[in-house]
Amino acid sequence: MKRYVFVAVLALLAILPLNAQAPKGWKVRVDRSMSASDPDAAGDIKFMEMGGGFHAMNPKAAVYWNPANTAGGNYALKGTFKLIKTMGHSEYYGLIFGGSDLEGAGQSYIYFMVEEGGTWLIKSRSGSSTSQIASSGGPSEAVKAGTMSANALEVHVMGDKIDFLVNGKVVNTTPKSGLKTDGVYGIRINHMLEVQIDGFGLSKM
Numbered sequence: 001m002k003r004y005v006f007v008a009v010l011a012l013l014a015i016l017p018l019n020a021q022a023p024k025g026w027k028v029r030v031d032r033s034m035s036a037s038d039p040d041a042a043g044d045i046k047f048m049e050m051g052g053g054f055h056a057m058n059p060k061a062a063v064y065w066n067p068a069n070t071a072g073g074n075y076a077l078k079g080t081f082k083l084i085k086t087m088g089h090s091e092y093y094g095l096i097f098g099g100s101d102l103e104g105a106g107q108s109y110i111y112f113m114v115e116e117g118g119t120w121l122i123k124s125r126s127g128s129s130t131s132q133i134a135s136s137g138g139p140s141e142a143v144k145a146g147t148m149s150a151n152a153l154e155v156h157v158m159g160d161k162i163d164f165l166v167n168g169k170v171v172n173t174t175p176k177s178g179l180k181t182d183g184v185y186g187i188r189i190n191h192m193l194e195v196q197i198d199g200f201g202l203s204k205m
Contacts, residue, residue, distance in 0.1 A: 078094055083148065094188060122174065142166040
């Protein structure tokens with residue numbers, strides 16, 4: 001019986017929000033690794049304002065958002081992500097949008113990310129499940145690779161389609177049908193990364 005209680009507590013901890021070390025108005029949701037072969041690093045997550053933008057230190061993966069930041073209809077979401085360092089291996093970082101229930105078990109959002117090796121990835125999350133929408137399938141000419149690289153990510157939600165851009169180049173166009181794009185927007189940084197985020201914001205199209 002004790003073993004089942006322990007497992008249940010671990011599952012609960014995996015979905016609890018972590019609000020420490022965040023700018024005023026912002027929330028942090030930790031996404032702890034459940035894989036013994038890909039464990040989190042030691043230490044606490046730190047997300048702070050720095051240099052007119054934000055700075056994330058992520059021994060564990062996390063989603064960052066301000067509940068006041070919501071979008072609907074046609075819009076452009078953007079942010080420039082500079083990879084400061086990794087802690088062992090390549091992981092993804094970038095934008096989230098269309099978010100809902102981000103503090104609950106029914107969390108839902110779409111995310112658009114890049115990684116140190118020069119690839120990009122688009123996925124959707126619903127609860128504890130994720131599904132891939134599209135990926136570069138290998139290094140992309142649009143993505144700047146390597147540590148200290150800076151990549152400007154943009155999501156353009158327009159009519160019946162979504163354009164995904166890296167450094168001004170459209171890398172994917174996805175039909176909007178079946179995807180929830182209205183909702184909270186924010187940032188996701190996977191584990192073992194330190195990233196600076198500048199120019200984060202939204203505009204109407």
